[in-house]
Amino acid sequence: MKIALHVPCYINELNPQIAKKTLLILRHFKLNVKVPINQTCCGQPFINSGIPTTLPLKFNEIFKNYDYIVSPSSSCVSIIRNQNLEVSNKTYELCEFLHDILKVKDIAKNYQKKIALHNSCHSLRHLLEGAPSELNIPYFNKIKKVLGGNIIEATRDECCGFGGIFSLKEGFISYVMGRNKLDDLLEKKPDVITGVDYSCLMHLDSIAKKDGDKIEIKHISEIIWECLNETL
Amino acid sequence: MKHYKLAIKFYKEKGPRHDKNLWNIRQKRDKAIKEIDKWEQLRTKASEIKEYVIEHLEELIEEFTKNAKKQGIEVYYAKTKQEHNEIILKLLKEKKAKKVVKSKSMLTEECDLNEFLKENKIEVIDTDLGERIVQLRGEKPSHIVLPAIHTTKEEVAKILNETNSDPTYLTHKMRKLLREEFLTSKAAITGANFLIADKGFAVVCTNEGNADLGVTLNKLHIISVGIDKLLPSIKDLGIFLRMLARNATGQKITTYTTIFGKPTNQKRVIILVDNGRIKRKKSEFKETLKCIRCSACLTTCPVFRRSGGHAYRYIIPGPIGSLLAPLVDKEEYKDLPFACTLCGSCEMVCPVKIPFSKQLINMRKYVTKNKIMKIAEKSIHSDKTFKLFSLILRLTPKPLLQKAFKEWSKYKKLPNIPQKRFISL
Numbered sequence: 001m002k003i004a005l006h007v008p009c010y011i012n013e014l015n016p017q018i019a020k021k022t023l024l025i026l027r028h029f030k031l032n033v034k035v036p037i038n039q040t041c042c043g044q045p046f047i048n049s050g051i052p053t054t055l056p057l058k059f060n061e062i063f064k065n066y067d068y069i070v071s072p073s074s075s076c077v078s079i080i081r082n083q084n085l086e087v088s089n090k091t092y093e094l095c096e097f098l099h100d101i102l103k104v105k106d107i108a109k110n111y112q113k114k115i116a117l118h119n120s121c122h123s124l125r126h127l128l129e130g131a132p133s134e135l136n137i138p139y140f141n142k143i144k145k146v147l148g149g150n151i152i153e154a155t156r157d158e159c160c161g162f163g164g165i166f167s168l169k170e171g172f173i174s175y176v177m178g179r180n181k182l183d184d185l186l187e188k189k190p191d192v193i194t195g196v197d198y199s200c201l202m203h204l205d206s207i208a209k210k211d212g213d214k215i216e217i218k219h220i221s222e223i224i225w226e227c228l229n230e231t232l
Numbered sequence: 233m234k235h236y237k238l239a240i241k242f243y244k245e246k247g248p249r250h251d252k253n254l255w256n257i258r259q260k261r262d263k264a265i266k267e268i269d270k271w272e273q274l275r276t277k278a279s280e281i282k283e284y285v286i287e288h289l290e291e292l293i294e295e296f297t298k299n300a301k302k303q304g305i306e307v308y309y310a311k312t313k314q315e316h317n318e319i320i321l322k323l324l325k326e327k328k329a330k331k332v333v334k335s336k337s338m339l340t341e342e343c344d345l346n347e348f349l350k351e352n353k354i355e356v357i358d359t360d361l362g363e364r365i366v367q368l369r370g371e372k373p374s375h376i377v378l379p380a381i382h383t384t385k386e387e388v389a390k391i392l393n394e395t396n397s398d399p400t401y402l403t404h405k406m407r408k409l410l411r412e413e414f415l416t417s418k419a420a421i422t423g424a425n426f427l428i429a430d431k432g433f434a435v436v437c438t439n440e441g442n443a444d445l446g447v448t449l450n451k452l453h454i455i456s457v458g459i460d461k462l463l464p465s466i467k468d469l470g471i472f473l474r475m476l477a478r479n480a481t482g483q484k485i486t487t488y489t490t491i492f493g494k495p496t497n498q499k500r501v502i503i504l505v506d507n508g509r510i511k512r513k514k515s516e517f518k519e520t521l522k523c524i525r526c527s528a529c530l531t532t533c534p535v536f537r538r539s540g541g542h543a544y545r546y547i548i549p550g551p552i553g554s555l556l557a558p559l560v561d562k563e564e565y566k567d568l569p570f571a572c573t574l575c576g577s578c579e580m581v582c583p584v585k586i587p588f589s590k591q592l593i594n595m596r597k598y599v600t601k602n603k604i605m606k607i608a609e610k611s612i613h614s615d616k617t618f619k620l621f622s623l624i625l626r627l628t629p630k631p632l633l634q635k636a637f638k639e640w641s642k643y644k645k646l647p648n649i650p651q652k653r654f655i656s657l
């Protein structure tokens with residue numbers, strides 16, 4: 001099985017540790033993982049800004065010869081999945097890959113900290129990694145299954161207000177939505193807030209930092225790696 | 233003023249309460265749709281029927297017109313809103329009507345009928361509670377099913393010159409005032425939720441019964457309706473009636489569902505309004521014609537709940553409004569498709585499965601002509617130029633970055649930028 005790691009450009013710039021942890025996780029499962037170094041951006045920021053782009057085609061060129069492409073970002077994955085490309089159906093978000101392909105679960109069952117999971121919109125409503133409350137379908141959540149143990153979720157499974165370009169155009173409502181999301185999660189007294197999208201987490205973290213909330217916020221790959229590393 | 237500014241103003245005054253009220257309705261809706269095991273299949277079916285309607289719109293208009301005429305209903309076709317308003321004026325003048333009662337019509341709002349008739353010295357009384365409240369306040373509805381959701385009971389008391397702000401008391405007072413209007417009007421205007429092509433019927437769903445009262449008391453009944461409201465057959469109606477009220481407010485069905493056909497002792501007129509719909513059918517936004525105006529996409533939208541409907545400035549606000557408004561005036565409403573996080577909630581609640589995520593992105597494209605971003609797109613194809621951007625990002629002093637990202641920095645801390653990248657320089 002030939003696997004490629006997609007390194008989302010914003011993660012490469014702003015939190016490269018996430019890419020490293022994702023790579024370590026995949027290698028932990030004895031997978032043959034390559035990191036194509038000429039990759040840039042999947043095109044998401046342009047698509048979402050209404051700018052015509054051929055970046056997804058470039059993504060396709062770079063990644064089409066792999067069996068699976070794994071990415072620690074559900075928003076990039078859903079951009080790719082929505083195109084009609086060779087790579088569209090073999091590009092997976094990390095937890096989705098762990099759940100659907102590697103069929104692992106309960107990785108963080110014995111994690112010492114109480115985890116709150118932020119179900120990001122791209123993960124929940126675009127990739128259907130869980131059942132969104134809008135639909136009449138039975139409850140499930142792949143990410144919770146992969147983590148295992150007692151995972152807290154927000155009372156409202158609504159958007160945290162990041163929305164990429166939205167956060168730059170509507171700073172105030174973006175802030176209010178993030179504040180509401182933090183309050184919703186913090187009410188349940190978690191030790192750490194996590195999720196599959198660093199973009200949402202970065203947004204929540206920058207609100208927590210500005211408002212002075214004492215809460216640890218980190219990407220799911222870091223928690224998963226901590227757990228795997230411990231059991232080694 | 234653009235959406236982001238109006239949103240700040242609204243949120244600071246009324247946001248949290250507005251958000252809470254609408255979220256409660258969303259939850260009622262969730263409960264109601266979960267009572268129907270095959271809800272998701274119903275959505276697929278409804279979506280298919282509506283797709284058929286769009287594809288066969290012209291034929292269905294013809295079929296409907298023929299069948300409605302057979303029922304003794306007069307049918308007009310208005311290409312524009314001006315034509316629509318002129319037809320109504322002519323009909324009212326014939327009846328020497330100086331006052332007309334109106335119920336349940338977003339379409340007449342779309343056509344600015346109230347203003348037009350007022351200029352022509354005809355008084356229009358909106359008879360639905362919420363619509364009457366906004367009419368008395370000199371505003372437009374802020375939500376298509378809950379037009380006065382942005383007001384408080386104290387504000388309603390104030391427009392009625394009352395000190396008692398008990399909602400039941402105020403409703404009774406309004407009822408009494410409106411009774412007078414019903415008894416002195418000369419014509420009734422209603423909208424319609426559905427038009428049944430194979431029968432020539434118009435279906436009106438309401439909770440207060442004002443449409444029915446207005447129609448019963450008047451010699452002239454005018455139905456103003458968009459051609460997108462057509463359904464091929466009476467057999468299709470059940471599907472939509474099951475979905476509409478549940479999805480809108482969490483009711484199983486609206487209190488009144490009236491099927492208007494053959495008129496007795498009165499004249500019934502139906503004005504089929506195009507006003508851009510045929511043109512839209514030929515555009516990349518044709519799927520917006522599937523909308524049945526259930527309002528669920530407004531109610532669920534996390535931005536709408538916090539910004540209020542008036543921040544959208546168009547008569548239909550929220551996600552569906554953000555797809556319709558720029559088609560009416562691209563320059564004026566170009567901010568609307570961006571007043572959205574692309575969270576996809578609207579797409580999930582929509583009973584006719586309008587693909588909002590795709591359409592909103594297409595609408596962003598439609599309103600955007602950003603040259604700088606286009607140049608950036610070109611350069612990012614190469615990992616070398618990307619690295620150059622990355623270097624610039626790291627060399628730019630923080631205060632400058634804060635300035636560049638000022639909407640972010642006003643409310644949030646900028647993240648620290650690590651020295652090293654993963655795929656490195």
Ligand code: SF4
Nearest residue numbers: 523524526527529582
């Ligand atoms: S777009 Fe869909 S959800 Fe929104 S009002 Fe129309 S039918 Fe309802």
